[in-house]
Every structure is written in structure tokens, then in C-alpha cells.
Amino acid sequence: MIHLEHLTKEYDMPGGKAGKLVAANAIDLTVPRGEIFGLIGPNGAGKTTTLKMICGLLAPTAGRVTVHGVDVERHPEQAQRHLGYLADFFSVYDDLTVWEYVDYFAHAYKMAEAVIPGRVDDVIRIVGLEAKRDSFISGLSRGMKQRLGIARAILHSPPILVLDEPTSGLDPKARHELKQLLVELNRAGATLFITTHILSDVEEICTSVAILEKGVLLRCGPLAAVMQEARGGRRLRVRLAAPGFGLAEWLAAQPGVTEVMADATSAVFLLAGDDARTAELVGRLVVAGAPVCGVEDASENLEALYSRLSSGETM
């Protein structure tokens, strides 16, 4: 669906300093149909730059983007027909009403004249702005403007949605609703490419994820695979009913066990291998006389993984 080939964007260093600022460094990436693809990274990682290049708003310094097999730079209009785009800044015409705004874009996307009135009302309803249908946009709150932007992006039912921080500025309820909406759109066949700083959102709805830092893709792939690969195994926590068993020493002596952190009655460690290896290890632990009362998955979440991968930059 979306295919980035060696995509590069260079800027000058700010303030006339020597050297160059690489906002996207030869990114190769394919987002297949039907994914909800999350692009995460700290401020200034190059997420917005990458997104704008996908939409044909920024010309790459080198490399190529194809959407649906269409080269975005060569045939922007043909490619943009398949794209719905939401920028990280909301930007609306203050002097129009909500309805006029949506109607404008319906015509600008050259939708069939007959379906426009119905579709305009539909999307206004979907994003929950019916009550504001005839109000001027200048009077809307930040979150409402964001919703209006989403209405605009999904208006022409594009098969691909490219959304830059879609949940920013929304209240918890609206955020939840938006995530529901995104999942629904995805079920209905849309491919989503989103950036966000909220990692729990990514874990909740994304099927694939890429971590970008200083223009370089650190990790990329299906969510579970990225996490598993990054961990190099599974992290387990063992709890004992009573102290007295030398858990740390015993674990350290086992093959495939690393990163043991233990106190008198519990330990967290990394085990290379699958479920069978886990079962076998627990079996041997019981046989060795440990009063095991619990074994649980202590996998780190994306946030922890992210902070371990990134070089001290914050999100």
C-alpha cells in the first residue's frame, strides 16, 4: 500500500551551523494493506517530515514513495486520491461554518455531486459535531477543530489514512471514541498510518510499529515481533511462598537465563525460548525444592522498550 524506498530528507543545521540535519535517513519501509501502522519517536525524529513526504507535500531529497503503486512525486493527484491526511497542526478556515467546511472539501475531492450532501452529514455525525453543524469554526474548541480535521480526512473514504498525532488535543472520552473510529475504519478496509507520542494508544490499536529516531528507523515490524525481537526472549517473574531458597544462584546457573534480578522471595529474568522452555524451567525449579507460588509474564511495555532503545531522547 505505502512503500518507502530509501527515502531521505536533509535540511541545513539550524542557525547556519556546519553539517546537515537528516530528518529522514534512507528509510525503507512497506506498510501492507489493512495495517494500523504506528510511527513513534521523540520530538524532531522526523515523523512529520516522513508523513508529509508520503502525502506529496514535501519533496524528498532522495528516494521515492509509492502509494498504491503510484509514485507520489510524479503523480501527486493520482496518489492523493487514495490518501486522507491530517496534519499535526489543526488548520481550518475560521470564516466558514462546519458544514461549509466539510462541503468545500467534498467538492474539492471531486466526489460525485449526488452523494455529497449525505456524506457530509454522515461524517459530521461520525465525529460528533451535529450540534455545531451551522456554527462558525472560529467558535469551536481545540478538540472540536481536531474532530473537524478528522471529518475532513475521512470524508472521501480514502483507503489509506495518514494521520499525524490524531489524538492530540482530545479529551479522554473523545480519544477513546477516536480510537474506536480508527479501529472501525480499519475493519472496514482502510490502512492507517499514524504517528503519536502516546505509546499506550499504539499498543492498544496498532498492528505494526516503527521506531524512528534522528531520521533512522530503529525497529520496524508487527507489534509483537518488534517487542519480542527487542527483548531477545521473554521476561518472567517467579514468586516463592517463603524465603530460604537461593533463587538468584539457581537461576543464574540455568542455560538461557539472563538479566536476573532477585530478592528473597521473587525474581525477574529474561528467558530465551518459547512456552515449552518456560514449562521445563518451572518444572525443574519445583523439582529443585523451591516453594513456587506464581509464575507470570513480566514483559515490559512499549514505553519501557522504547526508552531502552532510544539513546536518552525523550518522547
Next chain:
Amino acid sequence: MIPLWKNPEFIRNCRAQLRPRRLALVASIVAALSLVVGYALSQANSTGWGRAYLVAVLYAQILTLFLGGGVACSRAISQEREQNTFDYQRVTQLTSLEIALGKLFGAPAISYFATFCMFPAALVGDVAANIPIGRLLTAYLLIFTGAIAFHSVALFVSLCTSKSAGGITGVWGVGLVVVFFLVSSASEASRMFLELGSLGPGAAVEFALHGSWDVEAPTAPIMGHAYAGSAWTDVFFGIPLHHVPVLLVLYLILTAWCLLPLARNLKRDPALLELFSPAQSVGLLAYINLILVGFYVTDRPAFGLQREYGAPLLSVTFGFFLVANMTLLCVLGLVLLRNREQSRRLAHRRGASGFDWREAAWPAMYILAGAACAAALFLARFARPGVFKNDLDAGFAVFVSVLLLATLLRDLCFLQWMNMRRSRRPLMQGIILLWVFYFCGGILLAMARFSKPVHTAFMAIVSPWGLAISGAEEQQRWSLFPGPWYVGLAIQIALVTFFAAQYYKSMAELRPAALPAPASAGTAGD
């Protein structure tokens, strides 16, 4: 292509501007003003008030349309960029031309409305002054076509004045428009070089009051007056034409030349703005030259100053075209200059194989092509015996053209190099430096006047621009001491090479460093 009345961009502008309350306000203001002014005029001057009223209304309409609409258009694109709304327009299915047309007619919507509100007043004036309605309608045709042309220039300026384009071309655009309308509204002045009437909107008012459809070619000068014949006759390549259709055609072509860069660039990444393709730039230059050559007066002296010679002089014509073309080439050269972003992309595309000297000496190739075009037109039209009194040494003419061209290229290559500096407005800095250079050079040149050979050498090397207009005197100087002039030319060419080499070097810096470290990137989902 969407018809205008269905153009969403046009409709959006109209919706935003033409709210009922606003319309009522504008209409009542216009009505009040029309009534009061009309009443006052009819009281003050009971016989000729119709004429005075019509003129007042027409100029009010011109002012509203040209100024109000022009300002709206000149902000139409840059404002949208500042508001961040432009990106959303760029990702829609509207083509650049559709957006441009929507803005061209939509942005001045309220000005159009106010102008329409003044129609009744104009009609009253017309009837009171007993002017045939056909003439008034013709005047309106001229005013509206002129306004569209002017608005398209303003929209073009708006395209150029984005932050990333450096705003410098925008300054040029505004300057050109101001010059254009100042010069053209004085019709006597515009008849000085060209057998072409006033180009400004004032011509329309003039036509409403005194217009006639007679076509009569001007004849030889009579009693020191530059021309005789009908004031509404233009002469193009010797063919007398009525000024009204000529003006309409010129307006429409101007609109087309402004819409061309809009259609090319509106949806483009603003950092990669390329107003005209090189071929189009040369085409524009050829078009302007065609107009100048076609309308240039041939059968009477062009300047009042020349009247004493009795016949038109080739050297004056040559000077006129040299100055005109150097100015045009300079503007086109500035438009063609590459910014860092464009150079960077080029550097990446070419990779290690590098570029040749034609890339380094950018935009020399196209400047030379444009100059060749202009020269060919000039020769085809004027280098025939009997057109002018030939007081021009051909060798001198060729040499001056080449020397000035080399100097222009020197400055452009310098600016191209400067444009690669990492700063916010590198081109502006370059132009300021160049200005300082010419300013100091001018002072020194004036001081060197006391010693002729030094002055000549100085002029040949630093600033030979004076050659274009100082005709006979310099011609003599050139034939007496040709040495310094040739040295001057050699130095200009050496400087072009030097600046081109500097640009080449800074291009090389932008080339990608070897191969970037392979990112540990996989492919999602497979």
C-alpha cells in the same frame, strides 16, 4: 476542468466573504456615497456634472477593483500558507490551475460586489452626460479584463512571497507592477518608444469619455509633436490596429503568463518553487521582445531629444533594446537561480558522477539562449537598410552586447553562489553586497573621470553598464583604445568561471556522503 461557478475554491471564497449582513453594509455604504457625491456634483456644476460624476464613479470602481482586489489576491496564497490551510488544499483533487482560478476570481469577491453596487451610479452619470452606452460597456470590458490581469499578477506575487521563496521575487513583482502602471497611465510617455497607447485602467475611462473607433496610422511628426493620427491607433509591425482590442489581447496574454507559474507551482513543495521552466523563461523573454519590437516606432524619432536629427537613429534603438533586455535577463536570471534545496536534490540525483560546467554556470545557458532570441528578433526587424539612420558601428554593437552579457552573467553567477550560503535570506545578502560593490564602484568611477584611460579601464572591468546608453562617445573611446575593453571582457569571463567554480564546490558539499549506514529496518508484516 471545473467550471468557475462550480469551482469549490471560488465558492468557498464567496461564502466566506459574501455574508448577507456584510453585503447589506457594503451596499448601503456605496448607495450613500453615490447619492451624496452625485447630489453635490449636480449642485456645483449644473451643466457638465454627468461627465464629472461618471469619471468619479469609474475611478472609484477602478480603485476598488484594482486596489481592493489586488490586495486580496496578493495575500490569497501567502496567507493560506501562514494559516497552515494550504497543505489541505494541496492534497485535494483540485488541480493547481483550478485552485488558482478559484482564488483569482474568489479572493476579490467583495471588491467585485462593491464595484457592481456602483453600476447604477455609473448609469446615471452616463445618461446625464449623454454618452453612448456602447462606449461605457467597452470601458467596462477594459476595466474588468485589466482587473483580472492585475489580480493574476497579484496572485503571482502572492505565490512568490512565501517565506521559503525568500520573498525577493515578490519584491520584484510588486516593483514591476508599480512601474508598469505608473508609466502606462501617462499615455504621452508610453508613446515615446512604442506606438502603443496607455496600458493602465485610465485608458478605459478615457475611452468612455472621448473614445472613437477610427483607426488611423500616425504619420510623420508634425510641428514637433511626436505623432498625429487617432489616439486610439496602435501600430504593430507596421499594421495599424485599434487600441481596445490590442489592450484586451495584451491583458489576456499577461493573465496567461501569470497563470502559467501558478499552474506549475501551486501544489509543489514551496522549497522547490520554480516559477518558469528554463524554456518558458526564454519564451517569456521572446514574447516581451516581440511586443517591444513589434510596437517600436520606426518612422519617427523615438525620443524628443532626437528630433534635431530629423530621422530615427539606430544607435538609440539599439540602446533601448540593450537596456530593456539586460533588465529582463536580469529578472529572468534571478527567477532561475537555484536555492539550496533545489541544489541539494540535484546533488543527490547526480550522486558521485557529479555535474558538468553547464550545471555549475547555472543559469548561464538560458541567459545566453534568451539573449540570442532577443538579438535575432532585433536583427530581423531593424537590421534592414532604410528603417533607421545607421549611426552604429556593428563591431561596437556586438562587443558591447557581449561585454554586458558577460557582466550580467558575472553578477548572476555570484548571486547563485551567494544563494548557497546557509542563512535565512542568502539571495538578499548577495544583492546587498552587489549593490555595495556598484555603489562604491560608481563613486570611484566618477572620480576616475579626470583621467580618461583609467576611467575607461575602470569602466570596462567594474561596471560597463554605462556603455548601453552613452552611445557615440563610448563608441569613439572604444575604437581609440580597444585594449582595456578586451581586458575587461576577459576579466568578466574569468570571474564567471571563478563564481561558477565556487557554486560547483558548494554543490559538491551537498552530495550524499558515501552510503548511509544501513538502518536496522525490516519490513512490516512480512
